[in-house]
Amino acid sequence: MPEHMSRVQLFTLTQPVYSVDNDEKTGASLEFLVPKDLADGFVNNKRECYKFRFLKLFDQAAKQEEIFENIAKPVADSVLAGYNGTIFAYGQTGSGKTFTITGGAERYSDRGIIPRTLSYLYECFTQDSSMVYTTHVSYLEIYNEIGYDLLDSRHEGSRLEDLPKVVIMEDPDQNIHLRNLSLQQSANEEEALNLLFLGDTNRMIAETPMNQASTRSHCIFTVHLCRREPGSATLRRSKLHLVDLAGSDRVSKTGLNGQLLTEAKYINLSLHYLEQVIIALSEKNRSHIPYRNSMLTSVLRDSLGGNCMTTMIATMAVDKRNLDESISTCRFAQRVSLIKNEAILNEELDPALLIARLKREVQSLKEDLAMVTGEQRDDQLTVEEIQMLEELVKAFLNDSDPDVTLSLGPDMRKIQFCFSLLKVIYLHDGQASPAATVREAVIQDSNHSAVEMTRLKEMMAQRDNEIRLDLFLSGPQLSMGKQEAFKTFIRDHEDLLTIEDNKKQLKQRSAEARGIWEKQNEAKNRISKLSQQIYKSTIDRLKALATEIEHLQLLSERAKVKIQKDFQKWWSQEASSAQVTDLHFLYLSITNQTFYSGCVQNGKGMYADTVKLHYTHVHFRALSTTKLSNSSIPLTGDQQADADILAFIRARENLLNRTGNTHTHTHTHTHTLGMRMHTHAHTRTRRKK
Ligand SMILES: Nc1ncnc2c1ncn2[C@@H]1O[C@H](COP(=O)(O)OP(=O)(O)OP(=O)(O)O)[C@@H](O)[C@H]1O
DSSP states (O other): OOOGGGGGEEOOOEEEEEEEEEOTTTTTEEEOOOOOOHHTSSOTTTTTTEEEEEEEEEETTHHHHHHHHIIHHHHHHHTTTTTTEEEEEEEESSSHHHHHTOOOOSGGGGHHHHHHHHHHHHHHHHHHHTEEEEEEEEEEEEEEEEEEEEEGGEEEEEEEGGGGGEEEEOOOOOOEETTTTTEEEEOOOHHHHHHHHHHHHHHHHOOOHHHHHHHSSSSEEEEEEEEEEETSEEEEEEEEEEEEEEEEOHHHHOOOHHHHHHHHHHHHHHHHHHHHHHHHHHHHTOOOOGGSSSHHHHHHHHHHHHEEEEEEEEEEEEEEEGHHHHHHHHHHHHHHOOOEEEEOOEEEOHHHOOOOOOOHHHHHHHHHHHHHHHHOOSOOOHHHHHHHHHHHHHHHHHHOOOOOOOOOOOOHHHHHHHHHHHHHHHHHGOOOOSSSSSSHHHHHHHHHHHHHHHHHHHHHHHHHHHHHHHHHHHHHTSHHHHHHHHHHHHTTTTTTHHHHHHHHHHHHHHOOOHHHHHHHHHHHHHHHHHHHHHHHHHHHHHHHHHHHHHHHHHHHHHHHHHHHHHHHHHHHHHHHHHHHHHHHHEEEOOOOOEEESSSSTTSSOOSSSTEEEOOOEEEEESSSSSHHHSSSSSSOOOOHHHHHHHHHHHHHHHHHHHHSSSOOOOOOGGGGGEEEEEOOOEEEEEEEO
């Protein structure tokens, strides 16, 4: 929104529907203005004005980047610090929940909170070398009060009902555990994104025209984070839930029946329980919070009250038709903003790490004792001992943990050997090569040193010559009388000039060699510095491009699956209409309903090159071919192929007739008037005592 227009009014044909004021000191306010003549049939026809306050309001022009920066980043930061975090999107069907949480499927810039948060988290991990982070991802779908694991690879070949159900278990400390929900480790952004797309595609595959999963189910994408200081036994675990709730449309309005009514009832009930929990949390001195009433509230138990920073985004399609839904969404969001949490750091001690640390302490104390009591040895190290020390130094250098120590015991021979080894490695190209083994490093070093050794030998020989000449000239080994005689002798000797000339030249060459060597060293250092600079400036861009390429590839893979599904739906519809109008096409057989095969390979996700898309083959069997042969379309003579060709032509004609043979495109979405609101529980943080 342009700055000079901080107050915005959107108009229906003649009357304003709502106005936004983002400039208020306490946050932002949204006011619905219901004209008297429109009030009939709305939530409360006695009122004409409904005003709500939120932390911030985003209109339809808001960019995904803005939503991430304002809403998701603060929550991600608190999760990085060790607190739990939840962002959930609430709103009526089609108002932009999935768009906000996951993102649009067309453009990279449309990616939503999940991919942006993942990117941000992994970026933070790489920048913070003082901590060791491990991440796992889970993706849960709740449909009709039953939980399913969206990362279960069996999704491709099974119906939703046949998949294992996620079961809630509670331990004696009332902690919730979810059986049959997989936690998949994701070492980097790419792996986490693959898991997100795997889950989203599984969600899409499970959809049938009767079960539009994205509309009728709740989805919870969770990042489980574990953070510890290197060498420390204290772990900090935190969770980030990113929740795409089912459409909040009220049953009374939807006028449904059958399966859709059942679904709507489940959704309304679970959102009702969610609301109850929220109300209970916002009431002071309330001891019982009814989490157990629904699966959604049970799963989100540690993410709504208690130890969590909860943020809610309410999405609305703010046009006249959706006014009652929008007001009801606002009321819900308003109640959520009343929750006050006391977030506590999730610190715990890892017993295995604690034992390892204590063992190291005992060992180090033993070594100190040996040093103090002077237990020293002076025999030579054996070959085995040397090999063992080489391995130890290698492990020490390869360990990325900056706090790692090299435990050698109180044996000075070992300590000295390791120091010498480290020096050799250090001198090898000025730095240790963690990739190469220590032995390799030593060998490489000796190769490298060979040249240097030759040079030094030459210099030494040169010096020796000089010295010898000096000795020769001064003749210190001679007696005094002889020395005098020798001096007189060589003064007139014919070779004296040559000798002195050689001496001068040797000095010059020596100085020249030293100069060249220094220059070469300088050049080497400059090259190394330059290449480091170039590497640094290009690597960031390359990383960003790689992520973008990966994301776009995943988007296009998902689009492929969607097109395939849409085609199948369209083809089935056309086939059934052809059945009605043309007795020549009697039945439809679907021979293969498998969409994917060979999904997850080496944890790479389902989009690796090896993935094959099995198209659904739809066969029309024509009982009579009379009509086929009369057709003006060139046919193949093969009964089944010809039936397919004619069915396709018929379907296409139907489509063209319907669209008036033009390219008119009717767009029915109301999101052009969409709005996203941000509100979250006011969280005071304090450390666990
Ligand atoms: N801010 C936006 N900018 C552009 N397109 C949007 C925006 N919000 C939503 N859309 C589009 O509107 C359509 C409906 O949005 P979306 O699927 O996110 O709604 P939803 O609330 O998740 O619906 P459902 O409850 O059915 O899952 C989608 O095609 C989506 O791409």
